Structures are given as structure tokens and as C-alpha cells.
Amino acid sequence: MPDYQKIESAVIHGGIYGDKTTGAVNVPVYLTSTYEQSGLGQNSGWEYSRTGNPTRAALEALIAELERGKAGFAFASGMAAVTCVLQLFRSGDRVLISSNVYGGTYRVLDKVFLQFGLSYAIADTTDLAAFEAAFTPDVKAVLIETPANPLLTVTDLDTVSSIAKLHGALTIVDNTFMTPYLQRPIEHGADIVVHSATKYLGGHSDLVAGLAVVNDDSLAERLAFLQNATGGVLDPFDSFLLLRGIKTLAVRMDRHVGNAEQTASWLMRNAAVKRIYYPGLPRAQGYELNRKQAKNGGAMISFELDEGYDIRRFFSSLKLIALAESLGGVESLVCHPASMTHASIPCEVRRRVGITDGLIRLSVGIENWRDLRDDLEQAIKESKVK
């Protein structure tokens, strides 16, 4: 076990570091499906790569350590991680979700799990009285994101997880937007953390992956069983790429956040901007709460332009910032939640929770900030309706 304490070192040296056989400082990519057994009933601890693979195991140990949990699990996508975690529950159970969860999470509950009798209810987790009132005896889990996608609303992790516990429900936190570098939900009472590692953890928009971390041994055993039984595992090469991405998580996040803070204050001062959502701004909903449970406001910003601006023209005028789904890569990306990431949420639900047709979501990358500002400035100018 290397001697380190801080997360900046743990992202590099944590989990299963290097290779004991050769001294290689990187975990090798074990491109193998199976492992030779020396005799009947005798194996080296590895049997078959759906069940376990050394490259994936290094990643799983690393994410468990970074999130301060008991065990980690790597999946072929964020949705495979969410799906596997939801399979911990059974027909007749209900999951409470916060009002703006990732569209795909809503979709898998509404279109897949509901068919098998696992139901869901939507609760405003920023209004603790409303949240508490949403508990029915069948609620077995609470699934939240904070800051939530795409309005960056902040939920009190300590309070929500202790209310859930009182009702005998598990707390599941999707920590994709913050990463363990900025926020560690298990330290605030969460039982399970899930990630779309496609985003900041991978960090380079070159892979699709999901992770889950649990805080107790019995959950670890059940999730290991489900991961092997259902088989949506991450392959060795993407496990390697993700280990490689995580090594620079701390330096990337510092730059992402620095750029986001500058962008948010620039947007706030811009007369063309009608509304801005960024939990790092002192005026934002949940600013104080976010400071209590996270290192800072992260690097996702949502905003609306004033009526005199055409957002179609805004999107098509951007030159450096690409219009694309996803977030958390080194390059800045912009998206239109109503027609892209949140299109699977019915229009009336979207409107009720504030995801308007004019909402723009920006994933601030690590480019030079002045280049980002110049691109936003020229696109805003171009989009002004004459």
C-alpha cells in the first residue's frame, strides 16, 4: 500500500497500483477472457473475465477508495451501472427520484423497470417537507443527483440520506457532475454512488463507462452477484483508459472549475443572459449548502438568453464550443437539454421542473478561458434578432 493521504495522490496511486510481476508502473491491459486452472477446483483467483479481470479490478479498487466506499464495480456505461443498482430492488418496491435526474435514468425507470413492477415517484428533494411527504411504505430507495442535471439544483445529502434511513430506504447518489474530487456522497450518508465515468472521470470524450460504489459488505456481495449475473461489465481496454483518465482528475477539475467560475461571472454580467444556473455563484439556489458538502460549484453551467436572441442561431454560430450530448471532457461542449439530454422526459414534466425550450447547458472545458469567452461573445452577438 503506497503511503499517501490526499486525493490528488490517491487518483494516481490508489486502488491496485502498478504490476507486481514486472514492476510496470501502469496496470497492464489483461486482454483475456479466461484463465488457466492448475487442477480441478484450483484457480489463481481469476476464472472468467465477466466475473473478474485484473485491469477492471484495479479500476474498481481505485473508485472504491476515491469515494471512500467498501467496493467498486465497473460497467459498460453509466446506464448499465444505474440499471444494475436498480436490480437490487424487486417488484412492489418504489424508488423516489429527484425532479431533475438524468433523462436516461428516468427512461429506464419509466419504460423498463415499471414493466417489472418496480415503480418510481418524483420528489422535489430541495424541499425537505415535500420530500418527506413523498415517502410511502413501499419506498426502498432514493436516487438523487446534486447538483442535478440540467438546472444544477443542490440537494442536502446529509438530510436526505438521514430521512431515507429513517424510512428504511437506501440513498443512491449519481455523482457524475462532481466526481469524488469535488464531492464524496458516502461521507454524507449515501449507501451507493453511481457514475457515468464517460464524463469527468474518463475526461477525454473517448470512452463510455459506468461505475458504482457501495458502502457496506452485504451490498457489495449483492452487487457483485448482479454484475456477474447480468454481465454489463467494462472491458479491459476501456478500464485501462479510465484508470489513465482518473490519474489527471485533480488537475483537470481545478482547471475546469476555474474556467467555469470565470464563465459564470461573465455570463451573469452579460445583458443578453436572462437567467443563469451555477451553484458556484453566491446568489444561486443552494450555494451555501453546496459549499458545505462539495469543494466548489463544479464546471457545469446552464443559462437562458433573453427574448431578443435566437438560440438556434446561437448554437450554429459557436465555432470552438461544439454542440453535442455529453459533458466533462477536456473540450467545452454545449447542449440543448429540451431536445437532447432530456428529450425522453415528457414535455409537461420538463416544463414543470423548469427545463424550458430556451435552456442552454454548457460543459466548460479546460481550454484558455479567453478563447471560450470570445466564442460565447461572438455567438451571442450573431444570435441577436435584428
Ligand SMILES: *Cc1c(COP(=O)(O)O)cnc(C)c1O
Ligand atoms: C451521462 C449520464 C448518465 C448516463 O451515463 P452513460 O455513460 O451515458 O450511460 C447518467 N447520469 C448522469 C448524470 C449523466 O450525465
